[in-house]
Amino acid sequence: MVYVWKMYVLIHGAYHGAWCWGAVQQLLPNAVAPNLPGHGGDPGWLSSQTLDAYTARIIDAIDAAASPITLVGHSMGGAIAAQAANARPDRVTGIVFLTAYIPLHGEKISDVVKTDPASHVQVKRLTSGEDEALSLMTGTVEDAFYNDADASQLGFAQDRVQLQSPNPFQTPLTLSDKGFGSVGKAAIICLKDRAISPGHQRWMAERVGCDPIIDLDVGHSPFVTAPDALVAAVQSAAKNF
Numbered sequence: 001m002v003y004v005w006k007m008y009v010l011i012h013g014a015y016h017g018a019w020c021w022g023a024v025q026q027l028l029p030n031a032v033a034p035n036l037p038g039h040g041g042d043p044g045w046l047s048s049q050t051l052d053a054y055t056a057r058i059i060d061a062i063d064a065a066a067s068p069i070t071l072v073g074h075s076m077g078g079a080i081a082a083q084a085a086n087a088r089p090d091r092v093t094g095i096v097f098l099t100a101y102i103p104l105h106g107e108k109i110s111d112v113v114k115t116d117p118a119s120h121v122q123v124k125r126l127t128s129g130e131d132e133a134l135s136l137m138t139g140t141v142e143d144a145f146y147n148d149a150d151a152s153q154l155g156f157a158q159d160r161v162q163l164q165s166p167n168p169f170q171t172p173l174t175l176s177d178k179g180f181g182s183v184g185k186a187a188i189i190c191l192k193d194r195a196i197s198p199g200h201q202r203w204m205a206e207r208v209g210c211d212p213i214i215d216l217d218v219g220h221s222p223f224v225t226a227p228d229a230l231v232a233a234v235q236s237a238a239k240n241f
Helices: 018-028 051-064 075-085 109-116 140-145 151-158 198-207 227-237
Strands: 007-011 068-073 092-098 122-129 131-136 184-190 213-216
Touching: 007 018, 007 075, 018 227, 051 068, 051 075, 068 075, 075 092, 075 122, 092 131, 092 227, 122 151, 131 140, 184 198, 198 213, 213 227
Parallel strands: 007 068, 068 092, 092 184, 184 213
Antiparallel strands: 122 131
């Protein structure tokens, strides 16, 4: 089934790129999925991966659209969606937070990462030239990010995940009631997620007033493992936007 709707901007999370949204884009022809700076096929590398650069990339996508936008932010991408909506509340009708980190004004992504002791994500710090990087430890992709994937889906992801700068996690968000506070918010909770525990997802979604909050019986990466179910959930979540 092909779903045709208003414009969507799909925002990937850490260690990923626009490649992760490919199956979803086949079902949502009106969706765009930009690479965040330094990710996927985007020029640049770790030094390009900053919160400000990420936000500017999504603002560019919003400004280029011919119609009002619904943002879909996955994992780290939830924080990027919040900042971009804060800058363009007149163009963004709402945000669907997909198993996402949702910091408040003045908080860092790392603040909400650290308060989820049930997460299975394990990383190690590396140095690449003058830049610091986070690398997923052996076994983390299959245990935390793609625990419900089949062998083909897991191989697809393992071939593409990459190093991640810690910079975006360490930068406080700037949000306001007139900006982020004025746009619609919904959340999709992934019940089999081991990267961000379901209870932690729900706590973040509830404290910013997401409505509706929809449960999806999948792991952290349904854009690869269950795109049809994900698109249906996004469609339902965004009905009021």
